[in-house]
Each structure stands twice: as C-alpha cells, then as structure tokens.
Amino acid sequence: MNRNWQVVIGLEIHTQLATRSKIFSGASTSYGAAPNTQACLVDLGYPGVLPVLNGEVVRMACKFGLAVNASIARRSVFARKNYFYPDLPKGYQISQYELPIVEHGELFIQDDDGNEKRIGITRAHLEEDAGKSIHEGLDQYSGIDLNRAGTPLLEIVSEPDLRSAKEAVAYMRKIHSIVRYLGISDGNMQEGSFRCDANVSVRPRGQQVLGTRTELKNLNSFRFVEKAINYEVQRQIELIEDGGSVRQETRLYDADKDETRSMRSKEEANDYRYFPDPDLLPVEIEPAVVEQLRASLPELPGAKKQRFVREYELKNDDADILTASRALADYFEAAVASSSAQAQAVANWVLGDLSAALNRDSLDIGDSKIPASELAGLVDRIADSTISGKIAKEVFEAMWAGEGSADAVIASRGLQQITDDSAIEAVVDAVIAANPSQVAEYRSGKDKLFGFFVGKVMQQTGGKANPGQVNAILKARLGK
C-alpha cells in the first residue's frame, strides 16, 4: 500500500462455539432471548456457585487445533482474568492464560501477489464471554443483559504475519470457513459469533524491529476489518511522517465515520492479576482422544479445493470460492453428481446465476429455491442443445419462481431449441428475402451486418433457433 512502509498485522479472532449450553453452566446459549432470561445462578456469579466445564468445548477446541495443524496440549489450565465491569458478574473472566489448549498452528492464504503464504497461529484458548451493557433508552442508568455471559469462546491468536488489510481479511475468511466446516461455530457475524481484534503497526521497509502497535477492537465484519485496518495504517503512516509517534493504545473502529479513535492507553490498561482458577481442575486430554477427534474431522477447505481442481478440473479461483463454504461445496458436488455436463459448466451456474439469485433474495445455499439435482437438469439441457445459454437464463428464473424443473419449464413455455436445419433454413430465406438492401450491403463488404441477420432470425424464432446452426446457415445462404 505504501512503498516506504511495511504493515504488520496480527489478529485475535473470537469465535463463539456452537454448544447448546454455556461453557461453565447449563444455561442455554441461544441468541435473541429477552434480557437476563438465559442466565442461571452460575452466570450471574451468585455467592457460593461454582463453574463446571462443558466437555463439548474441549472437543471443539481440539478439532480446531487439528484443522490448523497445531499441537493439542495434554494439560491446559483455566485462569482468572480479574477486572471490574458491570457485565462481568464474577469480577473475573475465566480464560486460559499460560497453558492454552491449542498452540503452534498454521494456515495458508493467498497473498496480495497471488502466492500461497503461511500464517502462523500462535495459540487458541477457551474462555467465557461477558454479558452486555446497554446504554440506550434507560435514562441515566445503564442496563445489563447477562444472557451472553458464559457463552463459550475460542480465541484464535495469529502471529504478526499479515502484511495488508487484504491479507488479514483473507486469513479471517479462512478461519471463518474452517470453524464452519468443523461445525464448531455458526460464524454468524451479525450476532457477534465471529468477531476480531486487530493489532496493527507499521515500520520502514527493511527495518527488523516492529513499530508500536495499536489494537483495534471488536471488528465484526470482513468489510470493517479491511476498512479499519486501512484507516489505521494510513493514520499511523501520516502520524510518523509528520514527525509524531504512534502511542500504544486500544482503539475503537467507528463504522459510521470510518475512523478509529482512542479507547484507552497502555497506562490505563488493567493489571488483570491472572492466576489459575482454583475452582476448576486442569483439562487433561489423552492422546487417544485426540486421535479419535482427528479421525472424525471432515474434509477441510484446503484439501477440498485441491480435490475439486484435480477431480473436476475446475479453475483455481472457482474451486476456492466453491469450497469456502461447506454447504456450497456440497451443493456443487450434488449437482455434478446428477449432471452429465462438464463440472466446470455446473460451477459456472452455481457461481453465476444461482449465487446472484441467492444474494438478491438474501438466502443461504441451504435455502436455495432450486435443488442441486434440478440445477443439474438445467445445465444438461444446455449441454444437449435442447436450449441455448440465453434461453437457459429465462428457464432458470422460471425455476427460481417455482415453475418446476427445467424440462417442465421448457415444455410449458415451449422453449425447446429449434435444431431442425430445414426449419432454420426457411426462416433464413424469409429474412434474406425481406431485407434485400441489407443483403446487398453485406455482400459488398459490410461484415458488421451479419449480426443484423442473426438478430432477425432469432426474433422470428423467439430466440429458440440453435445459434450455431443459425450462423452456419446464414453464412452459407448469404454467400460472400
């Protein structure tokens, strides 16, 4: 982004784990309930209550660790992070500090030049979420909603290996894709199930020492991550170039104003007084359990992408997009399985008209109005020349609107392609007869008029004439 400066970014991604109950209590984790209706005595931090670890979160964290080629700690420890805040009921957050459950992982992204690049994952640790403070609409008071308190989170910390906002987003998308593949998180960013903090610094190119970093808090969309980092990088560069220096601090991204602003400086930071939580035993994981979990892992996006390129001969980029979501990849494979056309043709339809229609109606692939087998039926009708690609778009829209399968739509609307040479010849002859002056001009060298004749033929056949045949017959009849 700037010739003289190198950008250094590390991300801390908070992923809400998709358990039914909370990490240390039996209360439900479902989203959107009335305030404080999903908080039990443990979540409320009542006197005398104790946390009990939900074993499912341990299995989920292990799966993530295995998916990013990390080591799984045989023994990890929950610690207390002490600070006062009204939405933190116990006055401490239970998290993992010195001994996290996952360490030393990695994943690969495409860098800005399109090359594969390794991003290190320092660690991933389990912790509980805090509640929510509500400052609007309560006069001079603040409200506290503790439904979210105790929701399990996996905090995934990257090495400072990212060199641009685009790389940061690519990394975040990869993590997002992995957690959803594993089924350990719904990745819902609107509901805050997947959010991140970014540590950003700049340094003169060639310098080894890292610049002073700022931490950007609570970035809850891919777009905001990119915009916030870009803003912050520019701010830091300008600050230094103007003779100033970057202050180590926490900054908040304001999406409305597209700017970051200071939240608290390093000096104002809490001393969290971490110490092992005496209410919880260390988490011990037997290697046999890790192996069982490894065996249970689904095919992951990276492997699936490579297989798609190999097995279906897809374009690299198409395979990338198709495998970003497990549901999309599954849809594609189901369509390919019931189609006799080339896989790339199926991919074109999935990534083209189908994705556009899903976006338009804000639907997930799982809610597609055209099942995979029916999309395959449509692609097959193009492949066997029953309809043209252009007519196929009309058929697709009709299918989307619920008019049935491709064959049903083609039949009911009479859209079957005209492939009978004599029928096309008759139309061609009629067009030539009706436009003598254009024929003369064409024959005297005005080649561009060929399209005029194609258009006329198509007009008269309602677009159903086979385009290849139309071209061939017109060429032959018009001579030259």
Next chain:
Amino acid sequence: MTAELHLLTLTQIAAGLRQSEFSALELTELLLRRIEASDQSLNAFITVTAEQAMQAAKRADAERVAGRGGVLNGLPLVHKDIFCTRDVLTSCGSHMLDNFVAPYDATVVERFANAGAVMLGKTNMDEFAMGSSNETSFFGPVRNPWDLERTPGGSSGGSSAAVAARLAPAATGTDTGGSIRQPAALTGTVGLKPTYGRVSRYGMIAFASSLDQAGVITRSAEDAALLLGVMAGFDARDSTCIDHPVPDYVAQLSGSLKGLRVGIVRQHFDAGLDANTALAVKAALDVLKAQGATLTEVDLPNLDLSVPTYYVVAPAECSSNLSRFDGVRFGHRAADPKDLFDLYCRSRGEGFGAEVKRRIMTGTYVLSAGYYDAYYLKAQQVRQLIAEDFRKAFSEVDVIAGPTAPTPAFRLGDKTDDPITMYLNDIYTIGANLAGLPAISTPCGFADGLPVGLHLVGPHWGEAAVLRCAHQYQLQTDWHLACPEAFR
C-alpha cells in the same frame, strides 16, 4: 428425661426417637427455647429459623411414625451462615450480605435436609470466614460458653459456641486454615475437617477456594462420623469434589488403637505453646499410648513456612472470590452512586469490614504484575513442599497428633489490634489445609479452666482413621462430655 434432652448427642437422640421416648418436635421446641434464652449472652446465631424448624420436625415425626425417614430423621442441627439456604438470610457474617436471601440450598444443606435433619438456624461467624476469634463478624462477636469474656474461636465461632452451650447437638462449619478445629478446641467440642474434595463446596460462599472445606462441629467423634457419611461424596456441581467411595464411617469407629502409629511433631511443642495446654496434650498422648498406640517423632521441616504461605495463597484467592460483591446484582449497594466507580468504591467500602479489606488488599498485591512470581508462585511452591513433608511423614505413621491451638480461648479484644498474633493462632491447623488433609480436634482436658483440643491429622481420605482414633480416645476419657456450668 425431657429436661435433659439438650445434653444428648445426635446418636443418642436418634436412639431416643427410634424408641419414641420423645418427638422431634418436642426436642426442636426445647432447643429453640434455649437458643432464644442464650441469645443475649452468646450471640451465636445470626438467624433462627424457628418456624421452618418446627415444620421440619413435624414432618420428621410423621415420617418416623410411618416407619420412613432418612438417617438423620428428626435430628436437629445448625448451619454456619456461610452455607446458602434457600429463602433464608445467608449473610456470611458481613454487612455486604446482610440483605442476601439465598435462592438455593448449598449441597451440604440439601443433603442434610434430604436425610431428615432439622435446621434450627444459621450461626454467627467471622466476616467471610476471615478471622480466628469471631470478632470480625458484622453481627458482633460470639462469646465462649466457658467464659463469656472470651472468644469461642473462629471463624466457625457461632457453631462451636452453639454446640458447646447445648443449643444444638451439631453444627456445620467451614475450615480454610483451622476455622472448624480451632473453635472446637476453644469450646471443648469435636471439630472435623475432611480431606479437600471429600465434601462439595457448592453453595458454600468461597473464601479461599483451594483451601475451603466443609465439616462439622459435634460433641462426639461418633456424631461427626454419622454426619460425614451424609455430607461426603461426589457432587457434579463442584469440579474439585472428588468421586471417591464414601465408607461407613460409623462402622469403622470400632477397633482398638493397638499398633496405631501416632506421629508427634517436635516443633509443635516449642516455645509458642502454652505450658498448661502442652500438659493436657501430652496427657492425651499418654492415653493413646496406653491404648496400644506407638508414638514416633516425625519431622515436618517446612512447618514454620505454613502460616506465611497461607497468608499469601488465601488472600490471593479471596481477593478474586470477593470481586463479585460489587453492588450490582445482590448484596449491599451504596445509596445514590454518582457513577460506576463511586458505586463500586462505596458499595465495597461500606459493605466489607477491616479484616476482609486487609486480605483483599494483600491478595491483590501478591497477584499483581511484578509480584506474582515472588509471592503467589513462590507460596504455591512452598505449599507443594509442605504437602510433600506430610506425604513422607504418612509413610511412617497413621495419624499425626498434637495441640490444635497454641493457647486456650483468649479474651475478646486481646488480639484484635495485632493481626500477626491472631494469624499465629492457626499455626498447627493450617498445614492440613495447605496439604488438603483430613483432621479432627477432640477435647483433651483443661488449661486454667478452659478447654484444650487434641489435634489428629490423617493422610488423604484418612477420615476413618482420625475419627476412630478420636472415638477410641473418647471411650477412655470424658473431656468431651464436659458442659459449661451456665448451660447445663
């Protein structure tokens, strides 16, 4: 007979009820009258649950008549006010919680209730169990039934006073550094602290989570064995409660002490020990010897480090455990806070007493960046050494015997200005907490007219061993039967 009901032990009461010599209601009403009469002099109770007690006693009588009922059916007891009791004030001896009505029962409370026990009330205690004399209670000090000018010990001082004064045959207590055993010693009662993890901590308001353990104060080892059998055992709501078989403790009381290897720690009889207390304890050791036990000297080389270690670990944990008392959801809340910071500062400033504040500050300090390694981490390492010392000692002996407290009950006000001297009161008991070991204090005589306790420590899960030792000793002595004059 009826006039003497308050002198009966739980075991005797159970027998009397079985034979219908009296009813649970009759007994309950008698004890409630005694509690009411003693209130002025002892201040042992924070709450008396008379109405609920009589209801429970009536139910117990109905069950008994129908030939049903749990092992504690109709047996009265009182709970230290650190155990959450549904719909009843649970103050923890603090202004912070003097408006806190618990919405649930602690596991210990629930198990006793399910076994048919009748709760008479909640006993006074040092604020958040931080104290050795009951003088830090927001509800005022408890007085020792043997001498009203003296402390009944702490922090379970209300429980020990109530049992000693025959207001209840048994009481629950909690022991973090000696809070069951020291008050038992100072009041001539029996105090049992089980192995860490033996009894669920769920619903017991936490002071120092890695040290806290629930136990009982009774008038006989036999009663302690009876109650332990009910309260012990796995509880899925406490991750530190261990799934270890619960033996029949009462059945294991019998059997002579012949061949029992009793360890004596020489440092226990050093300068810090009151001379007359030493005499009583040594006489008790002679009784054990006469019963066939062998006395061996054992070495606990790091014993002198136990008090300083404890006063790093316990405050560190308490500073975090007590963070939840912030005036936001329950407990004391300052009036008209001008902002959040003011709400925190004044709610906590007003709600906590001086000793609690001292420990929160100490604990905050030892966990701070830059001090953690030097204090907290170091203390945890020393704790391991102390546990190792005990492990070695228990490869040579079955129980370790010595004094429970260095002096008999001291005068109220004597040590309140000198926290260090006060802390040293727990010098013999703290080791068992740091190492997570079971221990019991049983009455073994008098020094200057005040009760003295014999301290017996066992290896992990060795409750049966210390209970048997105490029981066999009680079969040969009558110190545990002594009753303070004013409460006969």
